[in-house]
Amino acid sequence: MQRLFTGLQPSGSLHIGNYLGALKQTVELLKDADGLVMIADYHALTTLKDTEQLRKNIPEVVRDYVAVGMDPKKTIIFQQSSVSQHAELAWIFDCLVTVPFLMQAHAYKDKVAKGLEANAGLFTYPMLMAADILLYDTDIVPVGADQRQHVEYAREAAAKFNTAFGETFKTPQEKILESVAVVPGTDGKKMSKSYGNTIPLFGTKEEIQKAVMSIVTDSTGDRPENVYNIHRLFKSEEELDALYTEHKGKYKALKDALVEDIEAMISPMREKRASLSDADVKEILRDGAARAREQAEKKMVDVRQKVGVSI
Secondary structure, three states: OEEEEEEEOOOOOOEHHHHHHHHHHHHHHHOOEEEEEEEOHHHHOOOOOOHHHHHHHHHHHHHHHHHOOOOOOOOEEEEHHHOOHHHHHHHHHHOOOOHHHHHOOHHHHHHHHOOOOOOHHHHHHHHHHHHHHHOOOOOEEEOOHHHHHHHHHHHHHHHHHHHHHOOOOOOOEEEOOHHHOOOEOOOOOEOOHHHOOOOEOOOOHHHHHHHHHOOOOOOOOOOOHHHHHHHOOOOOHHHHHHHHHHOOOOHHHHHHHHHHHHHHHHHHHHHHHHOOOHHHHHHHHHHHHHHHHHHHHHHHHHHHHHHOOOO
């Protein structure tokens, strides 16, 4: 059985782009894979400097994972900061790669261009992500198209270590479902919290309706393309062609239909999410941390011996 690894930052509420772009395919892949899913709280520190917000967000990600269909009995759900081996291995990788290599990272350049502080954590982020992935002999990493480079960096880190110290790490492969790799937002751009163009994944029906009604429409055409491009992620082209022909030019009716289709998907997940108690979340995190630490430490025993710090 292949080993799957993925992670999600506890940086706020999820939107349907997060689900359709990565989480949905992850749940499908986990049916036939040995999985670890991480709450990437150390990664979040590169941009989130609010203690209480981070503390509040971490258990919410656990609820998100379970709500979308991940089974904590089968899949290891754990908090990154509970497994110190991640930071330890990241430091070793930092000592193997060069500054010019890290300067090529698209995510770093994009975030700095948007005005985020160029802190060292943001700069070395790819090596912590490489450690996250490589610690567990990962085979596949489901990611959005914009994160493909992070997996490439993990492969490079593995190759550099293996060349320097002997065969140790597997070379993981990204898994991108191209048809929904980039989910359009309410303005037609990629759906992103930073653009303020999202539809909430676990929002109430009223919140979903408000977001859908804000979708920018082109009054010159018969079919509102921004509405259609989101709608096609929920229904087949054949079904939509009939619907959009029937309601040609009736933009509100088409948006109402989109609301109902989104609600049909979200409602069961929203109910499952609400059923998880605080005690349930703490138990999932305790169990997941213990299982992840056991696997991570086995790998680090080998790594320490090979780099020479074990005497």
